[in-house]
């Protein structure tokens with residue numbers, strides 16, 4: 484299968500400050516690839532290089548087989564990009580802005596514009612100035628998808644969108660993907676990446692830790708288990724193998740767990756519980772207790 488994005492040993496320093504170091508990965512045609520890492524990990528830096536908005540210090544990247552440094556213009560024509568921060572000419576109306584930006588790609592498809600605005604419940608008659616952060620994001624989404632790009636690059640796209648709008652937005656991305664578009668989806672929220680993506684690249688402190696299939700990530704995923712006891716527990720339960728980051732107080736016990744969930748329940752069965760919560764650990768916890776341990780970072 485053809486790769487739409489190919490990144491090799493990409494490094495970017497902002498003066499002395501580390502942006503990214505030796506990042507390599509590729510994204511195949513038709514794939515929805517998650518690019519995940521905490522704030523400051525280097526996601527935006529990587530994306531900005533792909534779009535030739537900044538230059539790499541060393542290494543290289545190709546999009547559609549074209550060189551990111553030499554062919555930025557040609558690459559950008561066929562990319563829909565939603566930056567993490569959207570800035571607009573505040574004085575314009577939404578419709579004017581969308582028509583104006585779409586005109587760079589040729590004829591403006593008004594039917595598609597209205598369709599996207601309707602799905603995202605975006606009022607085309609409002610002034611940009613009067614829009615909330617979430618509504619400005621919607622403008623960016625419509626703008627990014629309007630010209631039916633064959634590569635969609637989303638940098639932290641869901642900030643400010645309520646759950647319903649997130650769902651609608653994911654629906655649009657899936658629709659474009661079914662049509663053949665490749666998607667690079669950057670985020671620091673693991674569950675949303677899990678919902679949408681088939682593979683994910685994990686970046687931290689400028690370095691790519693690994694690339695994983697979402698399926699295998701789920702199989703090895705940690706759960707976070709929090710228990711509240713009805714009474715003070717004199718001795719703490721013996722926890723099964725696979726439990727880590729244990730935090731105890733007389734009436735509470737919390738731990739991360741990876742392994743056979745039955746074993747975890749057996750070990751706590753004899754205690755009288757007031758409440759039990761099982762949740763997905765957040766990204767930092769996963770980094771600390773999963774990737775952190777194995778990779779020594």
Ligand SMILES: Nc1ncnc2c1ncn2[C@@H]1O[C@H](COP(=O)(O)OP(=O)(O)OP(=O)(O)O)[C@@H](O)[C@H]1O
Nearest residue numbers: 497500501502520521522523524525526527528529
């Ligand atoms: N213009 C700049 N000048 C100096 N350092 C920068 C600049 N832009 C980014 N950096 C640094 O590069 C590193 C990577 O930042 P980047 O914005 O790429 O991360 P990110 O993963 O996109 O995080 P976020 O979600 O916070 O945007 C950070 O340490 C950041 O401080």
